[in-house]
Amino acid sequence: MAAKYISREKLPEWLKALAAERRVLVPVEEGGSVVFRAYDPARAPVFGSDATAPPKGAVFPASQELFSYACGKEGEDANPTLKLEAHTEATPTVVFGSKPCGARGFLIFDRVYMGKKYPDPYYIAAREATVFVTMACDRVENTCFCHWVGSGPADAAGSDLLLTPVDGGYLVEAVSDKGAPFLDSPVLADGAGKTAEAEAVKAKAREALGEAPDIADAPKALLGLFDDLEFWRDQSDKCVSCGACTYLCPTCYCFSITDEGAGLAGKRVRSWDACMHFQFTLEASGHNPRPTKAHRLKNRVGHKFSYYPTLHDGLIACCGCGRCVKSCPVSVDIREIVQNAVAKAKA
Amino acid sequence: MPVLTGKELRIVGFLCNWCSYGGADTAGVGRFNQPTDLRIIRVPCSGRIDPLFIAKTLIGGADGVLVSGCHPRDCHYAEGNFYARRRLEVLKRFLPILGIDPGRFDYTWVSASEGQRWQKVVTVFTEQIHALGPAPRFDAVAPELLAKIAGAIGQGGNRVAA
Amino acid sequence: MSRLEELKTRIREALPGLECVIGWQQGYDALHNTPLFMRSDADVDKLTWGVLNVHNPAVYLPTMAGKKVGVVVKGCDSRSVVELLQEKLIDRDNVVIFAAGCDGVVDLTKVKAKLAAAGVSAGNAEKVATDGKTVSVTAGGQTVAMPLAEVCADKCLRCQFPNAVLADVFVGDPAPQPTPNPTGNADLDALDAMSVDDRMAFWRYHMDRCIRCYACRNACPMCVCRDHCIAQSREPHWLSQEDSVTEKLMFQVVHAMHLAGRCTECGECQRACPMDIPVLALKKHLNRTIHDLFNYQAGVDVAAIPPLLQFKLEEDNIKERGW
Numbered sequence: 001m002a003a004k005y006i007s008r009e010k011l012p013e014w015l016k017a018l019a020a021e022r023r024v025l026v027p028v029e030e031g032g033s034v035v036f037r038a039y040d041p042a043r044a045p046v047f048g049s050d051a052t053a054p055p056k057g058a059v060f061p062a063s064q065e066l067f068s069y070a071c072g073k074e075g076e077d078a079n080p081t082l083k084l085e086a087h088t089e090a091t092p093t094v095v096f097g098s099k100p101c102g103a104r105g106f107l108i109f110d111r112v113y114m115g116k117k118y119p120d121p122y123y124i125a126a127r128e129a130t131v132f133v134t135m136a137c138d139r140v141e142n143t144c145f146c147h148w149v150g151s152g153p154a155d156a157a158g159s160d161l162l163l164t165p166v167d168g169g170y171l172v173e174a175v176s177d178k179g180a181p182f183l184d185s186p187v188l189a190d191g192a193g194k195t196a197e198a199e200a201v202k203a204k205a206r207e208a209l210g211e212a213p214d215i216a217d218a219p220k221a222l223l224g225l226f227d228d229l230e231f232w233r234d235q236s237d238k239c240v241s242c243g244a245c246t247y248l249c250p251t252c253y254c255f256s257i258t259d260e261g262a263g264l265a266g267k268r269v270r271s272w273d274a275c276m277h278f279q280f281t282l283e284a285s286g287h288n289p290r291p292t293k294a295h296r297l298k299n300r301v302g303h304k305f306s307y308y309p310t311l312h313d314g315l316i317a318c319c320g321c322g323r324c325v326k327s328c329p330v331s332v333d334i335r336e337i338v339q340n341a342v343a344k345a346k347a
Numbered sequence: 348m349p350v351l352t353g354k355e356l357r358i359v360g361f362l363c364n365w366c367s368y369g370g371a372d373t374a375g376v377g378r379f380n381q382p383t384d385l386r387i388i389r390v391p392c393s394g395r396i397d398p399l400f401i402a403k404t405l406i407g408g409a410d411g412v413l414v415s416g417c418h419p420r421d422c423h424y425a426e427g428n429f430y431a432r433r434r435l436e437v438l439k440r441f442l443p444i445l446g447i448d449p450g451r452f453d454y455t456w457v458s459a460s461e462g463q464r465w466q467k468v469v470t471v472f473t474e475q476i477h478a479l480g481p482a483p484r485f486d487a488v489a490p491e492l493l494a495k496i497a498g499a500i501g502q503g504g505n506r507v508a509a
Numbered sequence: 510m511s512r513l514e515e516l517k518t519r520i521r522e523a524l525p526g527l528e529c530v531i532g533w534q535q536g537y538d539a540l541h542n543t544p545l546f547m548r549s550d551a552d553v554d555k556l557t558w559g560v561l562n563v564h565n566p567a568v569y570l571p572t573m574a575g576k577k578v579g580v581v582v583k584g585c586d587s588r589s590v591v592e593l594l595q596e597k598l599i600d601r602d603n604v605v606i607f608a609a610g611c612d613g614v615v616d617l618t619k620v621k622a623k624l625a626a627a628g629v630s631a632g633n634a635e636k637v638a639t640d641g642k643t644v645s646v647t648a649g650g651q652t653v654a655m656p657l658a659e660v661c662a663d664k665c666l667r668c669q670f671p672n673a674v675l676a677d678v679f680v681g682d683p684a685p686q687p688t689p690n691p692t693g694n695a696d697l698d699a700l701d702a703m704s705v706d707d708r709m710a711f712w713r714y715h716m717d718r719c720i721r722c723y724a725c726r727n728a729c730p731m732c733v734c735r736d737h738c739i740a741q742s743r744e745p746h747w748l749s750q751e752d753s754v755t756e757k758l759m760f761q762v763v764h765a766m767h768l769a770g771r772c773t774e775c776g777e778c779q780r781a782c783p784m785d786i787p788v789l790a791l792k793k794h795l796n797r798t799i800h801d802l803f804n805y806q807a808g809v810d811v812a813a814i815p816p817l818l819q820f821k822l823e824e825d826n827i828k829e830r831g832w
Contacts, residue, residue: 030717031714032622033718062721063750142537242781271752329777330564330728
């Protein structure tokens with residue numbers, strides 16, 4: 001399909017047009033952090049740097065009502081009544097200006113929530129109602145490692161449209177069937193003359209990432225170290241067991257279900273859970289199969305680089321965005337742990 | 348719908364079992380007129396009151412919280428109210444920085460025989476809460492006010508408006 | 510011998526009798542240091558001392574109860590160790606405190622803002638150099654020099670204890686007492702100047718982006734309940750799993766109230782926050798109240814009893830309301 005072009009000046013016009021028909025989430029600055037919020041023409045979106053928090057919540061909210069319930073009784077002799085209401089329908093949404101890693105995360109979700117075995121109606125509805133207009137990276141940071149996990153600064157996997165920053169504006173390409181109709185917008189100009197420049201931008205960013213180390217042995221290496229608690233103690237010594245890495249991860253999909261009610265009414269809520277927390281595996285008996293942070297960090301790294309890829313055709317459950325490294329209060333570096341595991345297995 | 352809907356505000360009282368709850372009972376037995384906004388929660392001792400009870404009540408939407416225990420030196424458990432006094436005073440001074448009017452919380456001491464004092468405390472406190480009106484809520488801050496604060500904080504990582 | 514080399518020597522000497530010694534080393538890039546657990550001489554070689562040692566290693570001590578460990582501290586970190594000792598949460602016989610004079614540490618949020626203002630991304634940091642007065646960060650091939658006073662942590666601007674209040678091994682000359690700089694209190698001053706309604710809007714604005722990761726809690730050396738925090742308990746049910754500002758703010762109140770009279774203002778809660786929420790202001794405010802009411806400061810005297818664990822029959826500064 002022919003590529004299009006939009007100048008920086010015209011971008012608000014396109015965003016306004018998109019926002020007229022659906023919810024449009026863009027990265028904006030809030031108190032020094034960059035977060036995805038509903039588009040507001042008064043707030044300039046921040047496209048330059050990767051958002052502090054990825055757009056995970058657009059499809060998989062931090063907390064989501066699965067259904068509401070209300071019990072009642074009309075009169076003394078009547079039978080008690082129970083009313084249940086579930087809403088799976090999703091708001092049509094465009095996530096505009098996420099980096100490729102933010103959209104790629106949903107590939108990992110898809111295999112879990114859209115599989116044949118346990119299709120999740122809430123996720124499926126939201127996923128299908130959401131369009132990702134992704135911004136290719138023209139620069140990389142020290143924490144970026146998307147090239148380690150089969151992705152890259154212009155990775156279109158999981159996205160519907162791909163924007164590449166070029167001089168004065170952006171080249172707009174449709175990378176899915178869902179994205180194609182958006183190219184018809186009258187705000188977009190022909191982009192044929194800009195494709196070469198866009199390719200150069202993509203190539204430059206890819207080059208800036210350098211060579212990725214060989215982590216093909218990681219699944220086996222991590223599994224082999226499963227019972228080596230000393231190794232995991234050394235890796236997790238400095239971890240403070242918070243959920244920053246997990247909640248900011250575009251690929252972490254674990255949840256908890258709780259009933260939040262008062263009196264005779266309430267709702268069943270699904271909310272993000274973090275495997276770094278003690279409560280994640282705490283059993284009703286009081287037994288906890290992952291009692292220490294060493295057990296828990298082992299699970300986090302092992303799941304992403306070993307157990308998940310083993311189950312899902314080698315797909316690594318990490319998009320290499322580096323948020324877990326950058327946002328960790330004590331700079332735990334997952335890259336280092338994977339490399340240490342690979343090296344230890346070789347030795 | 349109760350007849351007082353819209354007229355009454357939601358005031359929660361945490362009262363110690365030995366003095367203030369008895370004081371409120373005395374006021375009732377003595378048929379002293381009192382405003383009806385207060386919902387009383389009886390606790391064993393003012394020392395049992397975690398300041399977080401009060402914070403949670405206010406953040407949860409109560410318009411006012413009143414705590415009452417035995418007079419100092421008169422605690423059923425000898426010293427519970429001495430600890431309480433320190434905690435409650437710290438909380439009272441903490442509330443305004445959160446954005447909660449300190450007038451929405453007060454603590455005092457009423458003994459089991461002080462029915463009239465109880466009547467006065469309830470009346471004065473209820474009037475005070477009515478003067479403040481329904482409590483504003485964290486989850487319902489006016490968009491204009493929010494925009495004003497966001498504008499003052501500005502961009503570039505300033506944590507606090509300068 | 511430099512301060513750092515002497516520190517390393519003393520740690521190497523002590524290491525055979527210790528489970529480990531906790532300090533800092535360079536992290537994933539030049540701008541980020543990371544906590545270091547020294548168990549061998551090779552580990553000790555990695556130790557660093559300087560403006561990038563932003564973390565408070567005292568946070569790890571309560572989790573290592575029963576083991577004899579060493580900890581390297583800045584002045585502020587030593588107060589956390591003292592407070593832990595005050596509360597008998599760690600055993601004096603099981604901790605060896607290594608210290609040196611501290612010239613201040615950076616606030617990475619301020620550094621990032623300075624770099625951004627110069628058109629450079631902190632994400633590309635290549636080199637950091639400092640001479641005690643200036644921090645020079647090279648990123649993306651460009652070097653930006655910034656006065657330490659402008660990018661140091663707020664706590665450093667008001668530092669009372671550049672040298673550890675308690676140490677078993679103190680190396681080098683003590684650092685000079687810095688002159689208090691009022692800008693170190695700018696966050697609280699700004700909140701003080703607001704109306705009560707504006708403050709509510711302020712917290713509503715900031716808490717909205719909280720992701721409930723509990724980094725503020727887990728990085729706090731005084732938050733010793735750890736895995737048993739009431740924030741994650743279902744019974745009692747203090748907080749729900751709903752994604753609302755009230756739940757998020759309520760947790761900050763829980764954290765602050767549980768720190769009343771215990772907080773040493775190390776600032777880890779705010780530094781750890783991945784969303785840069787100014788949660789320290791709440792604790793600063795509380796500490797001011799504690800100081801006004803009880804003339805008390807946490808973590809300076811091992812023998813002192815925290816003010817909320819004691820009382821006076823007649824309180825000096827509490828004026829009760831007459832009805």
